[in-house]
Amino acid sequence: MPVQIAHYRTPPDGVRALGLAVTGAGTILGQGRPRPRRALTGYAGVMVTSGTGHLVLHDRPGRHRIGPGTFFWLPPGVRHTYGPSGGTWDEHWVLFEGPSTGGYESLGYLGGGVAAVEVADPAWVGAAMTRLVELTGRATSLPDHVALGAALHAVIPAVGPGRRLPPDRAPASPLGHQAIALLTADLERPVRIGEVARELSVSRDTLIAAVRAVTGDTPIDYLTRHRLDRAKVMLADTDLPVGAIARRVGYTGHAYFTRVFTQRAGMSPTAFREQAFREQAPPEDRPG
Numbered sequence: 001m002p003v004q005i006a007h008y009r010t011p012p013d014g015v016r017a018l019g020l021a022v023t024g025a026g027t028i029l030g031q032g033r034p035r036p037r038r039a040l041t042g043y044a045g046v047m048v049t050s051g052t053g054h055l056v057l058h059d060r061p062g063r064h065r066i067g068p069g070t071f072f073w074l075p076p077g078v079r080h081t082y083g084p085s086g087g088t089w090d091e092h093w094v095l096f097e098g099p100s101t102g103g104y105e106s107l108g109y110l111g112g113g114v115a116a117v118e119v120a121d122p123a124w125v126g127a128a129m130t131r132l133v134e135l136t137g138r139a140t141s142l143p144d145h146v147a148l149g150a151a152l153h154a155v156i157p158a159v160g161p162g163r164r165l166p167p168d169r170a171p172a173s174p175l176g177h178q179a180i181a182l183l184t185a186d187l188e189r190p191v192r193i194g195e196v197a198r199e200l201s202v203s204r205d206t207l208i209a210a211v212r213a214v215t216g217d218t219p220i221d222y223l224t225r226h227r228l229d230r231a232k233v234m235l236a237d238t239d240l241p242v243g244a245i246a247r248r249v250g251y252t253g254h255a256y257f258t259r260v261f262t263q264r265a266g267m268s269p270t271a272f273r274e275q276a277f278r279e280q281a282p283p284e285d286r287p288g
Contacts, residue, residue, distance in 0.1 A: 002030040002088070007136040008095075015145045019100030022148040025129075025136035029090045034083025042097040043110060044074040045155070046082070047119075047129045051089025055082040055116055064115060069122035071159045073111035092129035094136075096152055107216050108161035117160040128155050161213065175200065176214035179207055183223050187230060187250045193219050227251070228264055235269055236276035242269045 006026035015021045023042060031051075037058065048070050055064040055072050058079040066072065066082065066089075074080055076097075083089075104110045119125045132155065135148050182196050196219070197207040208218055215222040227249040234245045246257035246269075261269050 002028050002032065004028050005133060005137070007133065007139075009136060009139050009145070009148075011145045011148075012142050015142070015149060016098050018098070018146065018149055020096050020098040020149040020152050021145065022094060022096045022132070022136055022139075022152055024095035025093065025133045027090075027092050027130070027133050030088045031091055032084060032088040034081060036081045036083075037079050038081070039079045040074055040076055040095070042076050042095055043101055045071065045094045045096075045110075045159070046074070047071045047092045047125060049090045049092070049122070049126050051084050051087060053082065053084035053089055056080060057115055060115070066116060069119050070116055071119050071125065072116045073109075075105075075111045078111075092126070092133060094129065094132055094152065094155075098149070100153075104156060108213070109156050109159070119159055121158065125155060125158050128158065175202065175206070176210035176212075179211050179219065180214065180222070183211075183219055184226050187227055188248060190250070191219075191223060223250075224260065224264070228261060231257075231261065231269065232265070232272060232276075235273040242273075245269070 004026065005028075006024070008024040009022065011021040011023065034053075048066050048068060050068050052065070052067045055066055056062075057074075058081070064072065072082070101110055128151065132148070132151050135144065135151060139145055139148055178200060179196055182199060183191055193207065194204055197204045200207065202210075211217070211219045211222060217225065231245050231249045234240055234248065235242075238245075240248075242258070243254040246252075246254050249257075251257035251260070258269055261272070265272055267275070
């Protein structure tokens with residue numbers, strides 16, 4: 001007989017508006033019974049820690065192989081079948097809902113990409129899921145439910161979308177990481193996506209898809225974010241003029257750099273530097 005721990009909760013009013021509300025979590029050791037053609041009203045996540053089996057989402061092609069360290073998401077309303085094959089497996093599961101689910105899916109999480117994910121750090125995710133189950137079992141107050149949502153927010157990026165497993169295929173190559181290294185190797189040098197693609201012997205479309213799989217952005221959008229992140233460090237930690245910082249992160253024009261920075265950061269480079277100075281300086285040294 002399997003050993004089961006299951007906790008179900010109705011979150012207090014207002015918790016859902018924070019983004020994610022956990023409505024249940026549990027652990028099953030020695031699960032031997034498949035879940036056939038079931039559909040849920042909310043989202044679910046399942047982490048398999050031992051044993052092997054399969055997952056089928058009946059509105060999508062393919063049968064996903066599941067093994068230790070595999071995590072899969074079950075979107076609401078999607079009929080699915082999953083379970084161990086020829087034996088048992090151990091699993092942790094969580095049920096949840098909330099407005100953040102749409103944003104995560106649009107970024108490729110929560111089944112917005114491939115459903116079955118080979119977790120990069122299964123020990124960490126397994127421990128985090130165990131913690132989620134424990135927190136759910138103790139959740140009675142508003143702070144408890146807020147902490148539950150925060151814990152789930154930490155699990156989702158740890159699961160993926162990195163190293164996603166298509167049906168019956170091995171993990172993807174590190175092409176995206178190679179492309180990122182080339183894109184950011186010399187920020188002062190103009191970057192041409194076609195040249196990077198040729199250096200990696202892939203098409204431009206393949207390069208863009210590989211970078212998006214790792215960063216969630218196109219190469220140009222990722223590079224812009226990276227350049228602005230470097231500019232923020234120099235604005236906060238050096239006395240370099242804004243024009244010099246612009247050149248060091250790849251912008252030949254001071255005005256264009258200021259426009260891009262202001263659009264992305266919500267303030268000008270000069271205002272950002274002043275804010276960073278006020279945050280870092282001791283009280284007796286702060287102007288005004």
